[in-house]
Amino acid sequence: MAALAVAGVASAQSSVTLFGVVDASISGYSSTSRDQNNGFTYNAQGVATGFNPLYLNKGSVKVSRTALANSGYNSSRLGFRGTEDLGGGLAASFWLEAPIANDDGATGVASFKRRSTVSLSGGFGEVRLGRDYTPTFWNDTVFDPFGTNGVGSNLINTANGFNVDTNGAKDTGGFGGNQNYDRASNSIGYFLPPNLGGFYGQVMYAFHEQDKYDNGNFTPKTGTGFVLNPKTGAIEQASVAKSRTGRYVGGRFGYANGPLDVAVAYGSSTVGDQFYAGITNKVDTLNFGASYDFGPLKLFGEFSKAKNKLDYEMTPTLGGRPDIDLTGYLLGVTVPVGAGLIRASYSSVKYDENLVAQSPFAVIPEDKKANKLAIGYVHNLSKRTALYATVARVSNKNGAALTVGGPGFVTAGGFTPKTSTGYDFGLRHAF
Template sequence: MRISLVALAALPVASSAAAQSSVTVFGVVDAAVSGYSNKSEIVGFPTPANPLFFDSAKVSRTALSNSGYNTSRLGFRGTEDLGGGLAASFWLETPITNDDGQTGISTFARRSTVSLSGPFGEVRLGRDFAPLYWNDTMFDPFGANGVGASVVFTANGAFNTFNPPAPPAVAGIPSVSGNSYARASNSVGYFLPPNLGGFYGQVMYAFHERDKFDPGTVTPTALNNSRTGRYVGGRIGYANGPLDFALAYGSSTIGDDFYAGTTTAVKTINLGGSYDFGVLKLFGEYSKASKEVDYQVKPLMAAADIDLKGYVFGVTVPVGPGLIRLGYSQVKYDFNLPFSLLDDPKANKVAIGYVHNLSKRTALYATVARLRNKNGAALTVGGPALINNATFTPQTSTGYDVGIRHAF
């Protein structure tokens, strides 16, 4: 729905009567019945925790969930024409948990920005989507939603968690701290103008907002209080007709120890693309992330970097008013240990789904997915965590979503 803001003329803003302004209220309400079954296998011999020597253990859940096809949200966006090709805009978007009604306008965790745009492009300030996230969602047939979302997206999200993660300020409300892989708070972003013959791009810098002490010796001894939270990234791409591809890079500081002189950062690069043949659309993405410790004075026994590599392949096939979706993804962790005899942890996932569009705004959908962990990886399609201890090691995770999405 669109609301004219003629009342803005009453506000103490110069020339507001001559400006053209509007506010749009928009959103998505997405609900599904979802099921999850996560299985672990025995790794040894009978123990006090498993005296009867069960060969497997499973934890399952059936739930009414949200965001199985598109993320449920409520948003407000507006633009004021400043003349001369300039425009000022705002965008406030909150996640909503419509399955229980607990999370709503109490937080604008999805996006909260104000911007100035013109022939030069757009400068945007606030909490916004990070460059890496766009390749994950644009080049995955499941759009990083529901049980079908690729393991590249879920593994990288966990890999980029701050050390330690920040708890929510209020129980039940998502925290806007603790991770900047998909979204970054306190950011300044720049976007290229849209008239570059198909080329597009953005750069982003997010402040860590930590205190700096002078002299440094009065800095508190707590970990992660000097540099953790800083983010820098960018994305450049090209879209023309059926072709779209983009390269993105991001560096997130996830830990620091001021007195040890160390900073831990995750540096990620991904490349994705899609091509629409009409009868089907192909998707693909490659991702590599490295968790690195930077030393002010490097010791002889420096910590090895940890790498996370993964890829996604997918296809969508339109069938009348519907869409068939298929996706396969895989990730592998490399601890770079020179004398290790253990195989590297890895996981792969296959998902299939169908979307039936009742209208441009309303759709029914169903998705099933199966994920297999190997060598200690512990990823899931959703739901409860896998049983992972000295007795059981994670193995498989399966799930389904059957739901309805309505956009407005």
């Protein structure tokens, strides 16, 4: 009887919840490239040096795909969360959330890569340990009418989070190989308490978990071949030895009261380093977002700037690689219509490689640019079930190659990426 009484008290003070989202859509994607050659050949300075009168322009080539996809409205997931009341305003919590691929069942609860945290909270706020969203990603998704999901996801998210080679695959490198764009593993996070009159904030530090040798000369050389050491000028064995890769530090602070929500975030992610060459590669991100709910409509906006930079212990004789800046902005709106919601956004990004002309006659290539227009409608059948439709189009300029998802562009044979279009028609159920 005593044991049952204790068990009853424990169960009353604790709670565990199973939750999730199952989202499926019929989605279509197409990526079109064009042959922009006209028979002329040009040198590095952009001056025509020859002409082939027999050149036949190859026009355009389109790669398309139709699929039964997932996560067009909300990310499909399965999770477990729980809280234990420790008394005195103190509570312990856990959160385990796994991505699922309900379209083919190939991805189930094999990992909790969406979120896996344990935390302690109270009047002081919350301390959270594990894998979680980074502070800088929050603005990208909170101030996007499409929540960084489906073909409507804004270009700030696409350019930062999609792999630079495949364009359509998330969480595989992103801008500058930034694995910490949306989530960071091995992190310690602190969140301000919720009773600060609308002010909120968080800070995060993620460990790189690389081995460090007190005598750096014992750091293993993991590269192949030989390179010129920029510090000594000697030819040495190539090395990509890492001692800092994976580290993230950042924070986000904002104010939400009534219809207004505004926040600013900054984060620095170490995406690569070469120990023996004295080179560290970082991606620093600063973004600012805001939304205001007028009732008949809600406006969204965001400005983001990411810098991919190389820090040198000693600048190479021929100069180091310039920083690469990725600047983007987003304007969006949602309009409630009965049981439904109209969503629309316009986003744009620009890559600035900060190239410097090597001679008075040199022509610097124009900055790569892209813009995107997306519009969609969500019809709520209940609080947990919704039908949705989204269409979107990306226009690329000067060699940019961003897509709405799906296949990448054909670039072989002189083709240049131009437009990417897509649609989602789907059903989402949450539990």
